[in-house]
Amino acid sequence: MKGVIFCGYRDYVEQAHGIVTWLEIIDRSELAESSSFIATDLYDDKILVELLTIGAELLDTELSELLRSFGVFLFPTLAGAASHHMDACDNVFDFLDHVENVIHIEVKKSDPTAYTPSLILDKVDDQTLLLKYTSHRQVCFLAEGLIYGAANHFNEDVALEHVSCTHRGDKNCLLKVTTK
């Protein structure tokens, strides 16, 4: 996982709950070697999963809910890094059509052979989009948050339905995005 996500998570925790909470999370972590992450480096996925799980426990919230709100927070950071792609889009469906370019570019920059999640979409009609999320990290809730973040960015109101989810034993995660 790219360091920028770790930095984003730190910023999110610090802004919402203060630096001490962040340091507390790092203190409880067994995998994190430092409270500081370098945005351009790649880190083990397990570290982020552990930090997120500790965060949810500490803040007494569901992991899925934490991931969602973290996604919303993270979106502008990622969008800023891929502003030339963002400029080509004027709505959330357009953005999702380019999403792979936006989210993967950051990882591929550090390591062109690095694993990236797959987001494949199908436009069912003008208001409905179906999104298949495939990642061994299984952080589909983060994807949900990022979609909400994208909707905020384009001033659109979207509804998300997790049609199927690997966390519920389904074969893959299917997200139905409906614009209102």
Add this chain to the structure above:
Amino acid sequence: MSIKSDDQVAKLTRHVKLLEQALLDEREAKKALEQKLDDTEQHKFESYKELISALKQANNRQVQLKVLSTLAHHQAISTSTIEMLTTFLVETSQLLEGAAVFLFDYKNPERAVCYHLNATASKLERLFHGRIDITNLLGDIEEDDSHWRHLQSAGNEWGKITKHFTNNYLISFSYQRLKKRKNLVIIDLPHYCYSKDVKQTLDTAAQQFVSTLQKRSTEEKLARNFHQLERTVKKLKNTQKQLVHSEKMASIGQLAAGIAHEVNNPIGYVKSNLSVLGEYVEIFNKALNEAADHIPADDELSFAQEDIGELMASCHEGIERVADIVSGLNSFSRKDDEAKFSAVNLNHVAEESIKIAWNQVKYNSEVVTDFDEDIPAIDGHKGELQQVLINLIVNASHAIEENGLITIKTWSDDKVHISVSDNGSGMDENTKNKLFEPFFTTKPEGTGTGLGLSISYAIIEKHSGDIAIESTVGEGTRFILSFPRK
């Protein structure tokens, strides 16, 4: 203590603030460094981005080409359209992770036949016994568009097919299968979230399938037209052959009629004069006998008196033979009306003909019959038909030297047939071509007139029948006569 503590707290707070500031400074410095690093990586990435993109594209194209070439191969080797269609549907289903495939075959959407693909058995199975109305189903589908399209589920409006769709998403495409027959393919799947390359592959596969189908249809149409043309050419050739033959026979008939007419008059008076001459000879003989005593002995006169009777008899015989030939020529050329026609059973005709011809045939041949007792009657002249059969049987025995076998067979289909076959010497092509011409004969001079088969031909033609010959030199000959049912 408290003053000291307050100082300590103030000191610690200041330390914290300073540390916080230091932390912020460090973070800013780190961010700036990260940005620099990021810019370098971005720069590096830009240089190999196109290479990665080209590699990715090449990999995708490879997969796409593999699927399309597999389909093209199947389409090329499939012997039937249905086999090609099944393979295409199976491949499509596999590409979509085993999605359920439905096929609707229809001329009229109100009466469509619905099939379900059994991918394991590579078979299309009927979903309902009867036909179903798919008018509502077709409502949203663009006609003849060989692209896969989303189909909005309309619930119960689609009738009993609805319950067979188990997923939320349906994609469809339709195409013209034959001139008036159309097909609609519907795929029922949990989602259609596939990469653009996969979707493009599916569209290309569908277009490729439709093109192959149309090409096949054109080829089949061309092949049908070609066969039809071949049949027509064959028919034309036969008709032309028959026409030439009929024309030739008609010309010969006219010639024969002319000769018969011209020869008939002189024969008439020669025959009549011969009778009178006979009477005159008798008078001369009587007078000579009475005056014998007064006539000096003369050997030549005696010889002439004795020979004149034989000469007269020979002349009578000769003129009778010429008269027979003329009568034969008349029979060949005459177009009698059919007033004397009645229902005739060819089995009876054959039996009586065998009896009459038996005396001439019995020395060298055995006659075997193979009659279909149920043959229908034909409209004809029994005597004339007998004449034809006797002629054929006698001819057959003439073609046989010894241990002959003459087989007479009757049968019927839309016509009534009788055949006379022998195991004699057979005929070459030249003989077959001239067989029905008057005076054509293979027999020694003086044995036959060469009119038998030409008269038979005229009789068969008068009966609106056909005559066919199968003959192989050294093996035998078979004459097949065919007549219309009465």
